[in-house]
Amino acid sequence: MTTTTHILGYPRVGSQRELKFAQEKYWRGEISQQELKAVGHELRLRHWGDQAEAGLDFVSAGDFAWYDHVLGTSMLLGHLPKRHRHGFPDLDTLFRVARGKAPTGCACAASDMTKWFNTNYHYIVPEFSADDEFNVSWQQLFEEVAEAKDSGKDVKPVLVGPVSYLWLGKEKEELGKETGFDRLSLLPRLLVAYQQILTKLQKLGVQWVQIDEPVLALELPKAWRDAFKIAYQVIQGGPKLLLTTYFDHITHHLDKIVELKVDGLHVDLSTAPQQLEEVVAALPQHWVLSAGVINGRNVWRADLSAQLARLAPVKAQLGDRLWVGTSCSLLHTPIDLELETELDPTVREWLAFAKQKCREVTLLAKALDGDQTAIDECARYSAPIKARATSDLVNNPAVRERTAAITDALAERQLPYAERARVQRESLGLPLLPTTTIGSFPQTNEIRTQRRDFKAGRLSEQDYTTAMKGHIADAIERQQRLDLDVLVHGEPERNDMVEYFAELLEGFAVTRFGWVQSYGSRCVKPAVIVSDIYRATPMTVEWTHYAQSLTNKTVKGMLTGPVTILGWTFPREDLTREAIANQIALALRDEVADLQDKGIKVIQIDEPAIREGLPLKASEWQTYLDWAVKAFKISAASAESETQIHTHMCYSEFNDIIQSVAALDADVITIETSRSDMELLKAFEEFAYPNEIGPGVYDIHSPNIPTVDHVVALIEKAETLVPAERLWINPDCGLKTRNWEETEAALTNMVEAAKQLRKQW
Ligand code: GLN
Ligand code: ZN
Numbered sequence: 001m002t003t004t005t006h007i008l009g010y011p012r013v014g015s016q017r018e019l020k021f022a023q024e025k026y027w028r029g030e031i032s033q034q035e036l037k038a039v040g041h042e043l044r045l046r047h048w049g050d051q052a053e054a055g056l057d058f059v060s061a062g063d064f065a066w067y068d069h070v071l072g073t074s075m076l077l078g079h080l081p082k083r084h085r086h087g088f089p090d091l092d093t094l095f096r097v098a099r100g101k102a103p104t105g106c107a108c109a110a111s112d113m114t115k116w117f118n119t120n121y122h123y124i125v126p127e128f129s130a131d132d133e134f135n136v137s138w139q140q141l142f143e144e145v146a147e148a149k150d151s152g153k154d155v156k157p158v159l160v161g162p163v164s165y166l167w168l169g170k171e172k173e174e175l176g177k178e179t180g181f182d183r184l185s186l187l188p189r190l191l192v193a194y195q196q197i198l199t200k201l202q203k204l205g206v207q208w209v210q211i212d213e214p215v216l217a218l219e220l221p222k223a224w225r226d227a228f229k230i231a232y233q234v235i236q237g238g239p240k241l242l243l244t245t246y247f248d249h250i251t252h253h254l255d256k257i258v259e260l261k262v263d264g265l266h267v268d269l270s271t272a273p274q275q276l277e278e279v280v281a282a283l284p285q286h287w288v289l290s291a292g293v294i295n296g297r298n299v300w301r302a303d304l305s306a307q308l309a310r311l312a313p314v315k316a317q318l319g320d321r322l323w324v325g326t327s328c329s330l331l332h333t334p335i336d337l338e339l340e341t342e343l344d345p346t347v348r349e350w351l352a353f354a355k356q357k358c359r360e361v362t363l364l365a366k367a368l369d370g371d372q373t374a375i376d377e378c379a380r381y382s383a384p385i386k387a388r389a390t391s392d393l394v395n396n397p398a399v400r401e402r403t404a405a406i407t408d409a410l411a412e413r414q415l416p417y418a419e420r421a422r423v424q425r426e427s428l429g430l431p432l433l434p435t436t437t438i439g440s441f442p443q444t445n446e447i448r449t450q451r452r453d454f455k456a457g458r459l460s461e462q463d464y465t466t467a468m469k470g471h472i473a474d475a476i477e478r479q480q481r482l483d484l485d486v487l488v489h490g491e492p493e494r495n496d497m498v499e500y501f502a503e504l505l506e507g508f509a510v511t512r513f514g515w516v517q518s519y520g521s522r523c524v525k526p527a528v529i530v531s532d533i534y535r536a537t538p539m540t541v542e543w544t545h546y547a548q549s550l551t552n553k554t555v556k557g558m559l560t561g562p563v564t565i566l567g568w569t570f571p572r573e574d575l576t577r578e579a580i581a582n583q584i585a586l587a588l589r590d591e592v593a594d595l596q597d598k599g600i601k602v603i604q605i606d607e608p609a610i611r612e613g614l615p616l617k618a619s620e621w622q623t624y625l626d627w628a629v630k631a632f633k634i635s636a637a638s639a640e641s642e643t644q645i646h647t648h649m650c651y652s653e654f655n656d657i658i659q660s661v662a663a664l665d666a667d668v669i670t671i672e673t674s675r676s677d678m679e680l681l682k683a684f685e686e687f688a689y690p691n692e693i694g695p696g697v698y699d700i701h702s703p704n705i706p707t708v709d710h711v712v713a714l715i716e717k718a719e720t721l722v723p724a725e726r727l728w729i730n731p732d733c734g735l736k737t738r739n740w741e742e743t744e745a746a747l748t749n750m751v752e753a754a755k756q757l758r759k760q761w
Helices: 018-027 033-054 069-076 091-099 140-150 162-168 183-203 222-234 251-257 273-282 304-321 354-368 372-388 397-404 417-428 445-455 461-482 499-504 541-549 562-567 577-597 618-636 655-663 681-686 708-719 740-760
Strands: 004-006 059-061 113-115 122-124 155-160 208-212 240-244 264-268 288-294 322-326 486-488 506-509 516-519 522-524 528-534 554-560 602-606 644-649 668-671 692-695
Touching: 004 354, 018 033, 033 059, 033 091, 033 140, 033 354, 059 140, 069 091, 069 122, 069 140, 069 155, 069 162, 122 516, 140 155, 140 183, 155 162, 155 183, 162 183, 162 222, 183 222, 222 251, 240 288, 251 273, 264 273, 264 322, 273 288, 273 304, 288 304, 288 354, 304 322, 304 354, 304 372, 322 354, 354 372, 397 528, 397 577, 417 644, 445 461, 461 486, 461 541, 461 740, 499 554, 528 577, 541 554, 541 577, 554 577, 562 577, 562 618, 577 602, 577 618, 602 618, 618 655, 655 681, 681 692, 708 740
Parallel strands: 004 322, 059 155, 155 208, 208 240, 240 264, 264 288, 288 322, 486 554, 554 602, 602 644, 644 668, 668 692
Antiparallel strands: 113 122, 506 528, 516 522
16 A cells, blocks of 8 residues: 655756756857757756655656746647747747747747746746647657656656646737637647647556646636536546646635546645645545645745644545645755755754655655654654744744734824825925836946855955945936936845845845746745844945935935745745734834935835735635735835835736735835836726826836837826826836946936926926
């Protein structure tokens, strides 16, 4: 009665980000496609080696991707945007769809990219048209399966399921034509292709296929719910199917799921442990249940003893039909904790990355099978994470007291917005349509090198400070020349808007190699929230105060908000997200107070991550939004009425959260709008958003310099939606990625546009 062990996928990028570097070299024409493919092959073998060494019953195939696994699925299905269909699709086709260009072939617009559920991973959005066909063409998956077999491994390929594939894509409107086309109508054709894929996998000797239907965690419209029945009726007769769900519970669809013609179900018991009993009770007699108990989205060592106790009765009931695995693909975790030699040894014992998580799975399974050595080992392994619960390193009574004392009043400014606006107008003395930027200025090679040298100890603290102040002075001087109204210090000292604060706040651990793929070759290295968070010393005051000392104009202080710091780090699991956000909020609140005491009159608290923190189930949105808004407000509310609080967000969708955006009660919000031609402002107009707004007036992602007329036209459009008295003029965010020449040219035109418009008033 042995328990089957598996993972839902392994990170593909390599512990030293080998895939990233090879991809980028290939794109630059520095290596051949053969060389790139060799790196991919090498990584797959290594990762299968890791999985086999850990003792997993299957290695995972189909989780590798040259850019993204949803795009890989499109390639497999021979289903690419029309403009990219020339001849037989190959690796360069894939890169063209992802990036708009590749070493060979023509340049055509890339496909859109969007967030993979509520993670920080981005996938390439499939584009659907009414006459789309699916022709299994690209052989990558089959080659990988054969490769794994050749290396002597039992392989379980993973496929994005047909319903999820359709759901995750979007209809491509044909311009000027109201097609009324619904992509769900493509399902029958799509299923034929899936059928072919499964037949082919069976011929390759595959026993089990993991078919991912993560959309089952969502609250789906009826037509989509019903689509599952048809889909799994059609794709029969191939290998056994393990239907995998993750990121949330699926009990709301359970009655439908158990009627599907599959051979097993995987549920995420990390995010949603409460669903276990209900799922076990409903499980059809011949199905296996894959218990996803090892968290694929976080970096904590599992409490295997606790899991053992929890799963033992299920094991007794299901016997061989119980599988153990990771909650989701390990794509979302760093690869190897062994590399983190500089972490505090106590903290290190609390963590596990992908490689370690594979071992957790197999150790737990052995213990479940009654192996006494494994049971003892589980207890030993879990001891540090158990001890953490009461560790002085983690629990800080002062922080707990302060969060426990949070009241609703703590989140409120002293005066309502309308009155604050009057006070601020007087104290700031800004013109109509004030101009500003979103915070960062070009991060030159010199800046990056100095920061790196300082970190590595090659540059003394004093020399580093002098250097950064030099960049700040330079940025201030340029902004004065440009005649901007509210200046910024330019963020030269920040490598990343979250990591910067994570390094300065108490309670975070920062890794050296904890990279996680964000999109394509881009990786992020989120900090880990290990303990109660507080601010030991001011974090931004010296830089901001220095910048303000250089000018008579107002300098805007620049902070990252609590929800964004939380959202872009690995959170601890023994506190709610709300509780962690409140701790961060209190730390930021003190920073706001200190900035204000030092004479800073405008403070921006960036919250670009509020939207992406939304729960998967729409019915849970409001609860989240309520605490997220409150955390932001707690951080801002130490500001006196004269101190102007800005916030910044960069989404493409405000309609469904506009009420909460307004509830933030920021005096000014700047948003990314230029690419939507001010359309985004409609949500603000319809809601009668009361406070001031700075819609981005040019797209900083393009090197093109906006003309004065272009900016004037956009602002005139904005004025039809928001009264001019409440409009600010600023670019979109991200100036750190541009150079000074472009930045100055663009801002010159932006300021000129503001001046022209003021004359008309
Ligand atoms: N202040 C940050 C900057 O300008 C904001 C970044 C963001 O919006 N993601 O770089
Ligand atoms: Zn932004």
